[in-house]
Amino acid sequence: MGEANIPPSDPRAVREGKEKIRKVEETTLYPRISLYELLTKWKSEDEPRKRSEGDSKNEARRHFLDSFAYLCDVEKGGKTVTAAALRSLPNSDETNLLLAANEGIRDEVLRYAKNILSQLKSMPEEDIVQTLRKKLKILYDTQKPLPTEKYIDICFEMRREELQGIRGRSTEPNDDFCNLSHYIWRIGATREKANMVVKAMDEDRSLRHISSEIETIKAPVVKEMVLDSRYMNPHEILHDIYNDSKYKEASQAEKAFLRLYQLDPAGERPIYTEMVSAKRSRVVTRVHAELQVADVFSRRQHYKFVADDKYIGCSKPACYFCYEWFSTHKHGYVRPATHGKIILGCRGPDHELNETGAEVILNMYKGISRQIGQHIFEFLCQKLPERSGQYMSTEAETRATSHVSLG
Numbered sequence: 001m002g003e004a005n006i007p008p009s010d011p012r013a014v015r016e017g018k019e020k021i022r023k024v025e026e027t028t029l030y031p032r033i034s035l036y037e038l039l040t041k042w043k044s045e046d047e048p049r050k051r052s053e054g055d056s057k058n059e060a061r062r063h064f065l066d067s068f069a070y071l072c073d074v075e076k077g078g079k080t081v082t083a084a085a086l087r088s089l090p091n092s093d094e095t096n097l098l099l100a101a102n103e104g105i106r107d108e109v110l111r112y113a114k115n116i117l118s119q120l121k122s123m124p125e126e127d128i129v130q131t132l133r134k135k136l137k138i139l140y141d142t143q144k145p146l147p148t149e150k151y152i153d154i155c156f157e158m159r160r161e162e163l164q165g166i167r168g169r170s171t172e173p174n175d176d177f178c179n180l181s182h183y184i185w186r187i188g189a190t191r192e193k194a195n196m197v198v199k200a201m202d203e204d205r206s207l208r209h210i211s212s213e214i215e216t217i218k219a220p221v222v223k224e225m226v227l228d229s230r231y232m233n234p235h236e237i238l239h240d241i242y243n244d245s246k247y248k249e250a251s252q253a254e255k256a257f258l259r260l261y262q263l264d265p266a267g268e269r270p271i272y273t274e275m276v277s278a279k280r281s282r283v284v285t286r287v288h289a290e291l292q293v294a295d296v297f298s299r300r301q302h303y304k305f306v307a308d309d310k311y312i313g314c315s316k317p318a319c320y321f322c323y324e325w326f327s328t329h330k331h332g333y334v335r336p337a338t339h340g341k342i343i344l345g346c347r348g349p350d351h352e353l354n355e356t357g358a359e360v361i362l363n364m365y366k367g368i369s370r371q372i373g374q375h376i377f378e379f380l381c382q383k384l385p386e387r388s389g390q391y392m393s394t395e396a397e398t399r400a401t402s403h404v405s406l407g
Contacts, residue, residue, distance in 0.1 A: 017358025032372040037342040049337040057204040064200035065313025067193040073315035079103040083289035086306040100292040104219035220351040229276040241373035256380040285347040295349035321346035
């Protein structure tokens with residue numbers, strides 16, 4: 001797998017740990033993710049985050065973190081997807097807000113976040129909503145004829161009957177009416193999230209004691225990985241999964257292997273051809289924002305979540321990889337909301353590892369690889385509707401929502 005060479009200055013145990021990580025990535029983790037992504041773009045339907053049982057303040061805090069992160073996600077696409085968490089400060093009533101983004105928190109976004117937080121803390125409650133709406137302006141001046149808050153108000157008011165009417169005119173995925181309804185929803189959501197931040201601060205008064213100094217997390221570098229075609233054979237991947245799984249019944253195995261043969265028949269091999277294609281052989285990977293935040297709490301043992309509620313808010317629901325990461329992690333983080341989309345370009349927080357850290361990443365990758373294998377096996381065993389031709393998820397309609405920027 002093409003990746004930056006391991007620095008020779010690392011201790012021997014660390015180098016050996018990184019080599020083991022690389023081997024799992026190359027031979028197991030990414031081949032399985034690649035196959036699963038081609039079989040089905042989505043693990044499941046949207047799943048909301050886990051609610052805090054019997055604690056309204058925890059719920060308010062979680063709403064605050066999700067909504068504040070949303071307000072800081074200012075650009076279409078994945079670069080500025082933002083995660084947020086609150087940690088207790090020792091010997092103080094104040095708490096500290098941590099922010100991370102897929103490719104780092106930009107200076108202008110940090111100023112924007114501090115400005116919002118300052119306004120929330122300093123204004124009388126009855127003035128907060130009006131003041132915050134005025135502060136929600138586009139970060140990059142586009143010389144539009146109306147102030148940004150007017151667009152937000154218009155779109156917010158359209159999110160009922162008018163929006164349903166526009167959606168009703170959509171006849172196929174991603175046509176103009178579909179995209180228009182999505183943009184109206186997203187722009188109007190800015191006001192909704194601003195209102196949610198205000199409501200949360202009213203329900204949990206401790207949120208008014210957030211320190212004015214926001215801690216930002218430096219994003220790990222974006223890495224390009226080269227996937228070795230030797231490990232990308234779907235049928236060999238399934239053999240490895242079967243040997244590594246709890247599914248040992250002959251009938252189940254026969255069903256899974258037969259289904260894969262139907263999807264990737266000899267002579268045609270559409271899945272295999274796609275897996276080893278040039279466009280998929282090089283994968284740009286990021287450590288997603290919520291994993292960056294979790295990693296900081298994992299490495300810095302003196303960092304404690306407020307009220308021991310191990311929740312990390314995010315501007316968008318978690319992808320399949322991140323959801324499985326939180327589900328597998330031994331520290332018991334709250335499972336986030338997820339859209340279930342399988343994204344090949346994700347990786348764990350593998351930067352600046354010591355011997356213990358390398359072992360943690362290795363064990364996480366092994367656990368997630370087993371889980372992915374189980375999901376692939378279950379997918380191939382399930383009864384699927386008859387299709388008029390070769391099934392490939394890349395040919396099926398998508399329910400992915402694009403991302404719109406307010407900036």
